[in-house]
Amino acid sequence: MSNVTVDTMCTEARVIVTCGTGGVGKTSVAAALGAHAAALGRRVCVITIDPAKRLADAIGLAYDLGNIPQQVDIVATGELWVTMLDVRETFDNLVRDTSPTPERAREVMENSFYRNLSRSLSGTRDYMAAERLYELSNDERFDLIIVDTPPSRNALDFLESPERLARFLKHPIVRLLVAPSRGGLRFANAALTPVLKIISNIVGSDALSGVAAFLRAFDGMENEFARRALSVAATLRSNATSFVVVTAPSPDALKEADHFVSELDRLGITLRLVVANRMPPHFGTGTSEDEHRLATESTGALAVAHALLATMQEDAEQADAGITAFLERSRGRFADLSEARANELPSDIHDMESISLLAQQLAAPQPRQ
Ligand SMILES: Nc1ncnc2c1ncn2[C@@H]1O[C@H](COP(=O)(O)OP(=O)(O)O)[C@@H](O)[C@H]1O
Numbered sequence: 001m002s003n004v005t006v007d008t009m010c011t012e013a014r015v016i017v018t019c020g021t022g023g024v025g026k027t028s029v030a031a032a033l034g035a036h037a038a039a040l041g042r043r044v045c046v047i048t049i050d051p052a053k054r055l056a057d058a059i060g061l062a063y064d065l066g067n068i069p070q071q072v073d074i075v076a077t078g079e080l081w082v083t084m085l086d087v088r089e090t091f092d093n094l095v096r097d098t099s100p101t102p103e104r105a106r107e108v109m110e111n112s113f114y115r116n117l118s119r120s121l122s123g124t125r126d127y128m129a130a131e132r133l134y135e136l137s138n139d140e141r142f143d144l145i146i147v148d149t150p151p152s153r154n155a156l157d158f159l160e161s162p163e164r165l166a167r168f169l170k171h172p173i174v175r176l177l178v179a180p181s182r183g184g185l186r187f188a189n190a191a192l193t194p195v196l197k198i199i200s201n202i203v204g205s206d207a208l209s210g211v212a213a214f215l216r217a218f219d220g221m222e223n224e225f226a227r228r229a230l231s232v233a234a235t236l237r238s239n240a241t242s243f244v245v246v247t248a249p250s251p252d253a254l255k256e257a258d259h260f261v262s263e264l265d266r267l268g269i270t271l272r273l274v275v276a277n278r279m280p281p282h283f284g285t286g287t288s289e290d291e292h293r294l295a296t297e298s299t300g301a302l303a304v305a306h307a308l309l310a311t312m313q314e315d316a317e318q319a320d321a322g323i324t325a326f327l328e329r330s331r332g333r334f335a336d337l338s339e340a341r342a343n344e345l346p347s348d349i350h351d352m353e354s355i356s357l358l359a360q361q362l363a364a365p366q367p368r369q
């Protein structure tokens with residue numbers, strides 16, 4: 001896939017991930033790409049891993065979203081489904097799925113360390129986002145999964161979490177905690193004791209015995225955990241996945257967009273598409289210079305109108321220049337990068353009608369593909 005259009009991306013990708021800073025329209029763009037792909041006949045599931053309830057709001061749903069995908073009522077040859085990551089539920093399901101017996105699943109889920117882990121740690125959130133993506137991309141109801149990431153700078157951490165988890169599970173200390181009574185470990189355990197003492201001084205001995213009990217209950221499940229984690233990591237790095245950076249034309253948004261572009265580069269992931277959203281529209285065909293000239297050459301209301309048009313054209317030209325410079329910088333890292341632009345619509349994006357308007361703009365022929 002080189003120089004993709006929005007249409008080819010929506011037709012061919014198995015996974016699309018939108019990223020960018022807050023307020024640029026990631027969630028709206030994720031929903032719009034979903035609606036467009038559904039119109040092209042695909043069975044799409046948009047998952048938001050942002051705990052804010054913006055996805056339901058953007059498509060005008062009257063109810064909150066949870067872990068179970070809901071089908072959106074639209075006229076399309078394909079289907080549009082939406083869901084919001086529930087970390088706890090995903091973790092519980094994963095434990096149930098991978099436990100050898102229901103008793104073992106219960107033992108893990110009742111463990112205090114597990115309960116803390118599944119509720120609070122931000123790393124868990126990243127990992128569960130990856131796990132949920134694994135499940136959805138293996139769900140036969142869907143042929144395209146669109147991931148809407150949270151607005152934080154480290155929104156892409158979830159991309160690294162599968163490898164991090166797989167590494168963690170293979171760590172010698174973890175292996176020892178998992179199976180302390182197995183042959184040959186007496187000596188190793190003795191060697192480990194000072195390390196465990198230090199850890200227990202930091203986290204408290206109750207917490208540590210909780211961890212040990214958790215890891216023991218967990219024994220044998222880690223291979224399946226790691227297998228899934230690595231499988232989703234491979235999907236995210238394959239040609240089946242397209243990454244999209246969404247930005248607005250303001251200098252602040254572009255600075256953050258630069259950050260996401262370099263993060264993707266660092267992670268060895270190819271950026272396919274930049275969406276320049278919330279662009280100020282061009283009015284008329286003249287440049288701001290033309291309008292300034294016409295303003296000085298005319299009088300009365302006409303002069304005022306031209307002066308106003310001149311200001312609006314200046315805004316639009318500045319926005320174009322900002323985006324063009326950003327694209328040029330980004331093409332230094334990703335030569336085949338495509339772009340799609342969408343104007344600032346007259347109203348907020350809060351229902352399927354506004355989502356379709358946005359989708360139409362994104363899918364329209366673009367300046368350079
Ligand atoms: N093209 C657009 N035209 C008008 N309003 C937009 C557009 N794109 C996004 N918005 C508005 O901007 C706000 C943020 O959009 P959202 O999709 O939630 O962004 P993000 O997910 O990046 O934080 C919302 O109020 C939305 O209605």
Ligand SMILES: [Mg+2]
Nearest residue numbers: 026027050054
């Ligand atoms: Mg959002």
